[in-house]
């Protein structure tokens with residue numbers, strides 16, 4: 001058992017704007033516990049805090065300042081936890097902090113660079129690397145990904161995600177067994193045999209989460225995500241299995257309402273926006289106070305799921321993410337205060353070991369066989385399963401004569417054969433039932449007599465019989481258990497089979513955003529894992545395909561709009577950059593592959609040459625009658641050193657290629673995700689335009705439809721103006737191109753009369769049919785509005 005308090009770490013996010021000096025300082029004296037001091041600027045300190053304190057100091061295990069990279073975070077925080085999970089203990093790492101402070105960045109990673117990989121991908125990589133190294137145990141890894149939103153649990157890896165919206169999926173619910181263990185119903189566990197498979201599951205879950213998110217349900221800031229790695233291990237031949245779980249938790253934003261009260265005073269009783277976090281805090285408070293007997297775990301889903309992580313059987317680590325800018329100081333202080341309480345909680349982690357019933361059955365079967373052998377040795381005869389007809393007849397005759405025999409001393413002699421004994425009993429029972437005349441004590445007195453007469457043999461015999469009976473019972477119980485297990489597995493298989501069938505059904509040509517890398521990725525996978533790669537990639541592309549909404553079905557006009565939208569979208573730079581990097585990596589991989597092949601054939605040649613040389617020397621020795629020299633000659637020495645050199649080169653290149661493969665996979669997943677996001681935002685924007693079209697159609701109809709769609713920077717300018725009055729933030733995010741004209745500020749702040757006159761209708765009231773007539777109307781409308789604005793712009797110039 002390992003007793004440990006929850007470890008707390010702090011990570012400070014680099015500021016968006018220029019660093020504001022003197023807001024905090026970190027004291028990391030090697031001898032003392034590191035501390036973070038938050039210094040309030042004078043103007044804030046006066047009104048902001050009742051007692052006019054000017055600085056707050058908080059202790060942490062370690063504090064990572066702005067320049068700490070993802071590798072450092074992984075090495076210092078996650079690696080030790082992953083290590084104890086590999087040893088069989090449960091582990092949890094959770095990130096806590098306000099929205100935008102870097103929780104997702106820390107737990108999952110950034111969406112742009114490979115080097116921004118967060119704790120989850122790095123931990124997966126580390127765990128699979130370690131599993132590969134350790135051949136002394138047999139390991140199995142499963143992944144689950146749970147999202148908790150509004151106190152409801154959703155399975156982010158539910159295959160039905162593709163077809164249904166979040167609300168239609170079965171909710172994940174909590175079941176508690178009599179031992180108070182928590183079980184999650186409807187949360188699927190997916191086996192992952194490689195790092196690649198596990199990563200695909202992570203991205204699948206993230207994409208599902210992103211797709212389910214709408215402006216109304218800001219899932220990423222209001223929901224909690226729990227990515228769990230379930231690891232089991234056993235030594236070959238042993239019936240004991242170890243189970244360990246690693247939860248990697250990205251909590252909802254910890255911001256509270258009523259940040260500051262009247263007069264700018266910080267309200268200590270400020271409430272969380274998120275109810276689950278409120279309950280989490282209650283549990284933390286209860287745990288950190290001594291002598292509290294009741295801990296309110298059951299109040300919320302999250303505290304129930306994380307019950308072991310909080311004050312239970314788990315090694316837990318918290319990362320307080322801080323965005324230390326002036327406007328965030330109160331939230332940052334709250335985060336640090338929360339961490340101080342968490343640090344008081346003591347956990348007790350134990351090894352979770354369990355006996356596997358299948359292995360026990362095997363052991364018992366072996367024992368039975370041994371007992372049977374022993375029995376055969378005692379009785380001197382080998383038994384078959386059942387008695388023959390002749391034997392049965394013989395027995396019945398014996399019973400009849402036994403029953404008819406008036407001599408009280410008479411005995412029914414069947415020998416030490418359980419089958420015969422059982423048959424006699426059965427037969428007697430039958431006779432008894434049939435005739436209803438035989439007295440009970442007859443049989444018992446007879447058997448008593450038997451006991452007395454052959455005490456030694458019978459004693460031994462009874463012992464063996466009892467053991468056999470006991471084992472039979474045990475086996476029956478275990479076989480029943482197994483049957484249940486098997487039934488469950490079959491149901492799961494059946495379900496999976498159905499999914500696969502559906503999936504096969506939906507395998508229309510994959511969606512492409514003009515990406516040449518899709519074809520290449522297939523070729524890169526190594527041969528043995530190809531089948532798996534295809535199935536996962538297939539699943540992924542089918543997901544993308546479905547989610548993105550089948551571009552093939554888009555009307556031409558909508559496709560045109562999408563192309564422009566894509567070009568102007570802020571993310572397109574990232575996508576292009578990543579495409580560029582991918583191309584580079586691909587050509588590097590290709591070149592490496594070629595060099596590897598060269599090296600391989602060179603190695604072959606060198607080996608061949610050495611063998612040839614040997615043969616020559618032997619032949620020379622025979623023809624000249626000389627002994628073959630034992631030591632290799634100079635020429636051979638040279639060949640050998642060349643061979644070694646080539647082998648080294650081969651190995652280095654191979655390792656590099658393997659790393660490249662992982663990086664390429666990761667980049668591809670990042671791009672897939674970015675594409676889904678782009679498409680989703682396009683749909684929102686499109687719906688907006690559709691709304692405006694319906695509201696404005698009379699005005700538009702009177703305008704000149706034939707104006708071409710301007711694709712210059714002016715057109716971007718106008719579109720950004722068009723959208724500048726909209727209430728939806730998304731719309732603004734989508735078209736971020738700055739207006740190059742000096743009048744732009746004025747333009748955007750004073751809306752056009754056209755815009756003002758538009759009453760807004762909810763987006764949902766416009767059915768988006770993909771109807772090409774409607775679509776071309778929208779395009780025409782957008783173009784028309786642009787030309788109006790262009791005229792206005794020119795006029796004001």
Ligand code: ADP
Pocket residue numbers: 012013014066097098099100101102103104105106110111221253321
């Ligand atoms: P949260 O999940 O807490 O709401 P995010 O992880 O989404 O916050 O971070 C908000 C933004 O800040 C993201 O664009 C992210 O890439 C960036 N970010 C966060 N932490 C860091 C960091 N340590 N270094 C660089 N960028 C960061």
Ligand code: MG
Pocket residue numbers: 103104105220221250
């Ligand atoms: Mg987040």
